[in-house]
Amino acid sequence: MLEDIPVLSLIVWLPLLGAVVTLLMPKQNARLLRWTAIVFSVVPLVLGLLLFASYEPILGGGAYAEHGTWLSVPLNAEAWSASQGVTSYRLVFNYLLGIDGISLPLVLLTGIVSTMSALATVHIHKRWKTFYPLFLLLQTGMYGVFLARDVVLFFIFFELTLLPMFFLIGIWGYFGKEKAANRFLLYNGLGSAVMLLGFLILIATLGFSATQTAGGVELVYSGSYDTMLANLADPNAAANAGGAMFLSGNLRWAAFILLLIAFGIKLPFFPFHTWMLKVHTEAPPSVVMIHSGILLKMGVYGLIRFVALLFPGQIDSWAPVLATLGVINILYGAILACAQKEFKLVLAYSSISHMGIVLLGIASLNETGFEGAIYQAVSHGLISALLFLIVGSLYERTGTTRLDELGGLARSLPFTSGILLTAGLASLGLPGLSGFIGEFLSFLGLFDTWKWLTAIGVLGVLFAAVYVLRGVLAMIHGPMQEKWIGLKEARFIEALPMVALTALIVLLGVYPSLLTDLMQHGFDGLLKELQTRVGG
Amino acid sequence: MSMLASYLTLAAVLFCIGLYGVLTKRNAVVVLLSIELMLNAVNLNLIAFSRYGIAPSLKGQVFALFSMTVAAAEAAVGIAVLIALYRNRATVNVDEFDELRR
């Protein structure tokens, strides 16, 4: 049934439709706007769940893939036609959407976190009619990133998330919002510029395909991911390329490093992390939920999809570098998280630490590690979304999230505090909650190859306990200050996403097969490549 | 060839004098005159090439004629602009034309 409708396109474009719809609505009716946004966030989620239900790992997502040509622009063929009989020489940007075990979990994550964050937009108090279209536009960008199978399309969706985020931070943020928005824009702009250069190198050196027709040769450059994979796998590709420049060793390294940095900034890894601190502290909570919950995961996804899967040789020899970076991230983030006085910053640094675990998973270069990386991404997405949801809810009530100003909140806000504690425990990797599985799989994967590094990285788990407990307990335990006595417990619309996210975190922690089974065949190609490389 | 070389040298010197004038003279009128000097250096160049050049042809002289005409027009406009400016500022000192800055 799902195969017959363009389900992926629906997932991508429905939020945009929602954005248009909200634009047509009256300006003052916040409820109407909010519920429209919620509906348009839920529908893609439902579609994603249907996909999830019918997805067969063994078959892959081929049945759902959508192929189309978006642009086919001419490159001047005169010189070619004279020498090689090329009749058509074009640059093609495809509209390729696809799904597999790597992207499906992230699509689901996007749906879930977006929906929850849409519910959490009750904390937005002004300019709704501008907020919701941007919010929905952002969703289109995110879905597009996870579903696009053409590097240019991917890039466009990637950039498409930039603009709404800039506004969402800059208009609805807290005190230093403009600065935060600028930082976000510049840093991510830099990242996407680096990424674009990498992609262009890929297109120019891997994205070509020549078709022999009756009239002559048709030469095409395209950003199609599958074409690139096919060219990579084809040992004769360089010869087939004819005059075209094939990806040489040096270029391969250059593109690899460029993409690594590009996605590393998004991830973010040390020392490219400072931008996200400001975003975490200054952006409105529902936006940070999306930022920390989904946008950072675009880095994870990019690293796996474009760095690991496209450059098996490079990632093979750079695995120690990645693993070291991962360990640095883990410890650096964790130790700094221990030293913060502002809870949002604790969470920001903890994100850095957790993303280090993702790097470890990727550096392990085995199925376990990759699964761990994705699992960690999904789980961190849920957990950090939950944490920021609570942060928003607390900030709404207390006007601060500084650790030294809060305390004893469990007295007046037992429910919120309980959820906060659960989320904190999940964040420190407590078994039975989702955070553990991702960490475990990543460590397990890396341990096969880099035992000492893993052992050092595991220390991060200890620090995680330190900073999470330090932060969470400072807020909810201890003596309560007078002024927090009358606080009101979370409203239903706040409690709903809290409970839902908690439930998901527990579910994924208790029954991890739910996700790991999805990813089962996602890495077959790469692993085969790595094996031949290692074996041969 | 030596003939050409000397003309070219003269033209180059003239050009440089013109350029120097443009860059240093305080009087706006002199600045405009210096531009004319540069253009005239070029004219000299063209004529020299047209007479003593590698492939002598009339084209150079024609070019010089055009150039003179155009330069005249340019000078006219330049002086007109300067007059407008002088009316406004009551000075022709280039140094004082710095209201538009930064």
Add this chain to the structure above:
Amino acid sequence: MATVFSQYAWLVPAFPLAAFAVLTAMGRQQNRTGGWIATIASLASFVVALLILIERMSGNADDYNGSFDWLRVGGTQLTAGYEVTNLTSLMMAIVTFVSLLVNLYSIGYMKGDDRAAVFFAYVSLFVSSMLGLTLSDNLLIMYVCWELVGVCSFLLIGFWFQKPEARAAAKKAFIVTRIGDLGLLIAILLLFWYMPGHALDFSSLHNVFGTQSGLISTSLTTLIALLIFLGAAGKSGQFPLHVWLPDAMEGPTPISALIHAATMVAAGVFLVVRTFDIFAAAPAAMDTVAIVGAFTAIFAATIGLAQNDIKRVLAFSTVSQLGYMMLALGVGSTTAAMFHLFTHAFFKALLFLAAGSVIHAVHTQDIREMGGLGRRMKTTAWTFGIGALALSGIPPLSGFWSKDAILGAALDDRPWLFVVGAVAAFFTALYMARLFLLVFAGKPRGSAEAYAHAKESPAVMTVPLVVLAVLAVAAGFVMTPFQDWLGPWLSGGGEKEDANGVAIVVSIVVSLLGIGLGWLIYGGRGAVRPDVVSSRLPWLARLLERKYYVDELYDLLFVKSLGRLGQGLRFFDEVVVDGAVRLAGSAVSALGRANTRLQNGQVQTYGLVAIIAAVILVLAIAGRRFW
């Protein structure tokens, strides 16, 4: 024989889990009924566990194993499953029994607390995960439950969250045990990659390590064993990870009885027993276990001598007794260890509950403010006395038999450890005598008003005391040197405890000596002044009172230095990393400013710059061709 009840073993943890779910869902409204829901659930668990135990005791029942797919790791499917063996059934029975009693006791103890429902929810979750830990058939699931019990312990220590001490203690408990957990985690990682077929279940471990298959080298085995022991040490409060356990006494007393005396802290011992094959294959690891155990036993016992908080004395006693169990394991006697775990569960739970009863009555934990309470609370005093005697190792109480089994095993294996154990036993008897005498005998030292208000606790609290007291007396008879029933049952008939006359005599003598000395000092006769040590050797008294300054050392070594490192990195992050970013930014703006400065409005300046630029361009690009 067919297993009738064993296949329903999953019900045992399921009941308390259900209670937890119900209590959480219903929230705070259930302060009244909450206790009963939890109690009924643990009763149900106890019944099932008891049935299973009886079934297993009736002889040759097969081990039962059930599992389902849990997590796919690469090509390997990890399962979650449960396994019923003699060991697990025994452990299950202990846990369910103690938790039943503690639940019952808590109904009285927690009466009037407006978060009682939360308390019972936590307890139920704890019981459930503790049972899961007991039942699980592989290390990974065990690890999951292992961490869950840790969290419940953390939650319950911090139950009175408004007390800063409780918050600090909870945090400390979690973090210190987590250090041990990391060891266990790394051990699991190692096992996963080195075990054939990535198997983590206990039967495979037995097959690989127990049979000298040589699949895994001795050094690696030692490493794995030590890492597992690190985990066990964290949970069981072995030196140097013991620091959290005394602080954990900030929690409600029933919790101290249940978690920090009878069950969870014993999980470390249980873990080593479960993976004993690995230890057995690594002699060096065995030495470590034995030495650490023995050292902890004597180390904690000496500290117990100088503490003034009733629960802290008991806590150090627990640490010390756990050290005994580890000592037993280190000298190769799992039966002795399990036996002591078994008896200790009863008498230590008894001691804590009785202490709780005292605290309930006088609202203080400082023994210097007690005294003479025996007259006001007879049941409590009697039961506490029985527990103290059992702990001190006075025959024929249960503690005597189990301690004797350990000392006997130590004597057989490494006599010098026996000496250490015996000295520790002396101190044990001494501090228990001190504790009992200071609390229940003599004249009241606290305020008269408090003494007047002190009265016996309600039945719901005393009944568990009595039941436990009976068991503290009787439990030892399952394995005496004369009638050894437990040993063969647990170890499948291989191990037979030999009566060791020397051990028996020495153990009785040191216990009596300890009690006697205690009587002389604290008996109120003034034979020896209580400040005999503190006046002669003030530094020693101070050392003991300050717990050998281990906390202070850790604070200096780890907490402070982590804080300093954090500050340093913060500076680094703000100044160097972010500074580099700002520097790049300001470099660009400096270029912009240079450009702005250039635009001074002087067209001749513009021309000059242009000409200079032109010269540079020509020289750089064309000029390089000419020289």
Add this chain to the structure above:
Amino acid sequence: MITTLTWSDSWYLAPEIVLAAFTIALAVLDLALPRRVGRDVIGWGALVGLVLAGVFVCWHIHDLNVWKDAGKDAFRNVLGGSWRVDNFGNLLKLAFLGATALIVLASLGTVRDREVPIKGEFYYLILPAVIGAMAMSSSGDMLTMYVGMELLSITTYVLVAVRKKSGQSAEAAFKYVVTGGTASAFVLYGMSFLYGVTGTTHLASIGQALPGALADYRAMIYVAFFLMIVGFALKLALAPFHAWAPDVYQGAPTPVTAFLAVVAKGAAMAMVYRIFLNTAQFATGDDSQVRDDLFLALGVLAAAAMIVGIAGALKQQNAKRLLALSGVANAGILLVPLSLDLTNLHSSLFSEFVYYLAAYVLMNIGALAVLTLVSRSSGHEQLSAFAGLYHRAPWTAAAMTALLCSLAGLPITAGFYGKLYILFATVQTGEYWLAAILLGTTVVSYYVYFSFIRQMYMRGGENEPSVRMTIPTGVVIWVCAAGSVALGIFPKPVLDWVDGLFSLTTDFLAR
């Protein structure tokens, strides 16, 4: 060979003749019309003239297509080869005419008598300027090119000074005259050497003769080209030859600023393309050193322009100066395709250039049109004039956002696609350093252009006066904004069309 102007030749000069005729007619009309009659009618007349000229250009394109289909060369030499009708010229002419039409239309809505007292003059002087621009893009001879360049320059000198009561306007004009004159002198000086080495001023002939002259007159060839490069760098305001541009742009009336930024720059660019592609390719011979140096110099200038332009704009508070500096950067981008090697793989430089030029026309004119509106309501041209525009005129703010996205090169806009196309070319030819600089400056440009967005959306705005929109300006703004977005989403028709029309061999290599 003596050639005379024939009727058929004048058919190929029709667009220019039309414009010239309109200039004269409108000048006469301006004189004849009584004072009290508004001069808007002259503006509309100029618009008609521009459109008519555009129709003729289209007609030429059609003619050339017919020839092409018939198998003939799709170009026409007129006046002894000094004038060429080919699609290179035609496409650029269309761009210039379109841009001028937009500017005229926008100024019809905004130029007020107080600002430009001699409005009629403004409208009819813009026409000969366009003729000059067209001559620059359509000449086959250096001489004609030079005359075209001067025609454009001299008329724009006047246009800049058109607010004759304003000291700023006159000062800007003076600076422009001095710089423009010097630039002309440099260009001309370089041309004279080129003539000296080859003995001809005909571009194609120079191209043929240069490889032969290379052996003996290498230094002179260097001199010739570098003098021209310096001259053009001044004209194009490439960094660091750009310092005059912000002053002049600021002092000139905004429509003239737009004209300078778009048409004058585009025409100079066209001239550079024409000259370098015709003469500097040195297609034969192994000695490619001089050629490489020349194109490297262009690349370096382009890079410098991108960097300095954007960096300079970073701290700029005056919106007009900011756009001037952005124009410097964009000139750099426009120059990049030319500086790249022509190879089998990469020969679509003209499509890249023309596409980005079109994008640049739209975004720059649109942005300046918005600026006119905004500065008129706030009375100044500082960035803060945009404060709260989102509240005052949400739709204009939205249009401006689209235009800024295009300027910043964010998807999916014409600016994005144009940059992408050029970037792909740089990567194809292996000029990664240029790609890196282009990308790096693009990132910095986010900051620059988003400073408008910050003002519009995140700063005050409730107290500022409202913005009064006029229909012609509104039309221009929306044409530009919609065009920017549409070109970004569907660049294919334009590029297919350009690729079908333009041919490297026909337009540059055929004599």
